[in-house]
Amino acid sequence: GAVVSQHPSRVICKSGTSVKIECRSLDFQATTMFWYRQFPKQSLMLMATSNEGSKATYEQGVEKDKFLINHASLTLSTLTVASAHPEDSSFYICSAREQGLNQPQHFGDGTRLSIL
Amino acid sequence: AQSVAQPEDQVNVAEGNPLTVKCTYSVSGNPYLFWYVQYPNRGLQFLLKYITGDNLVKGSYGFEAEFNKSQTSFHLKKPSALVSDSALYFCAVWSSGAGSYQLTFGKGTKLSVIP
Numbered sequence: 598g599a600v601v602s603q604h605p606s607r608v609i610c611k612s613g614t615s616v617k618i619e620c621r622s623l624d625f626q627a628t629t630m631f632w633y634r635q636f637p638k639q640s641l642m643l644m645a646t647s648n649e650g651s652k653a654t655y656e657q658g659v660e661k662d663k664f665l666i667n668h669a670s671l672t673l674s675t676l677t678v679a680s681a682h683p684e685d686s687s688f689y690i691c692s693a694r695e696q697g698l699n700q701p702q703h704f705g706d707g708t709r710l711s712i713l
Numbered sequence: 714a715q716s717v718a719q720p721e722d723q724v725n726v727a728e729g730n731p732l733t734v735k736c737t738y739s740v741s742g743n744p745y746l747f748w749y750v751q752y753p754n755r756g757l758q759f760l761l762k763y764i765t766g767d768n769l770v771k772g773s774y775g776f777e778a779e780f781n782k783s784q785t786s787f788h789l790k791k792p793s794a795l796v797s798d799s800a801l802y803f804c805a806v807w808s809s810g811a812g813s814y815q816l817t818f819g820k821g822t823k824l825s826v827i828p
Contacts, residue, residue: 603756631815640803640820641757690756699764701747702816704756 599625601693603705611713616678618708620691626671627693631702632664635688647674681712715740717806719819726794727827734789734822736804744806746787747816748778751801760802763787774798794826 600623608616620630629648633641645661647653647668655661663685665677674693678685690707694700716739726732738744745764749757761772768780778789787804804819 601756640818643815646815688754692757699745699762701759701762703759704749706756707754709754 599693599695599703601691601703601705603691603708605708606706607709607711609711609713610681612682613680614712616681616710618676618678618689618691618710620674620676620693620705622672622693622703625693625695627674628671628696629694630668630674631692631694632666632674632676633690633692635690635707641690644676678710681710683712686710686712715744715806715808715817717804717817717819719802719804719822721822722820723823723825725825725827728796729793732791732794732798732824732826734802734804734824736787736789736819737785738787738804738806739785740806740808742808744787744808746778746780747805747807748772748776748787748789749803749805751803751821757803760789794824796826796828799824799826 602621604619631646632644634644635641643656644659645653645655645666647666649668649671653666668674688707691705692702694702718737747762748760751757760776761770763770763780771777776791780787801821801823803821805816807816
């Protein structure tokens with residue numbers, strides 16, 4: 598089945614550090630990738646949708662200068678949390694959809710980000 | 714606008730008993746419905762989907778779901794629960810009438826299977 602690889606799985610760093618998270622579709626091409634944030638005991642909150650070769654579309658309330666998304670190829674999207682602060686601590690999950698509107702989204706295993 | 718409701722925050726069931734996790738949806742066009750499962754500190758795993766065709770959809774790990782258009786429901790079921798089924802379950806919907814490719818997720822239902 599379709600596999601999405603997300604790295605790193607856990608990051609602990611000091612406030613002010615920029616953190617990059619990678620999301621790769623391993624055995625399929627993903628024209629569209631999605632980045633979510635999940636708070637404890639809550640559902641997924643869509644942060645942005647990224648399309649290969651174009652600028653990401655951010656959801657309302659998500660700072661595009663804080664959460665930088667790059668989708669350079671059909672198999673790789675990156676999320677960079679710029680100058681992270683403790684309130685950015687969360688579980689971040691990426692997702693990629695196989696080509697075709699009725700295809701399911703496949704998810705990475707998530708990145709637990711802890712800012713001290 | 715599209716929305717998904719999972720009315721139960723938690724479902725408890727004894728091992729070996731049948732389980733049901735409820736989901737209702739609201740969309741403006743034809744619904745594309747999905748169920749995902751999330752284990753602790755992991756991403757979501759795809760279980761099954763309904764696009765068109767038979768209302769009863771079979772998926773991974775013995776799960777199935779029944780699409781009911783009149784009740785706008787897509788409940789997840791399994792005839793005999795296992796302890797290993799304990800996890801967080803998310804229902805999701807996408808509709809061609811939404812104008813975007815985004816899935817809308819329910820808030821999740823925690824399933825606990827008691828040995």
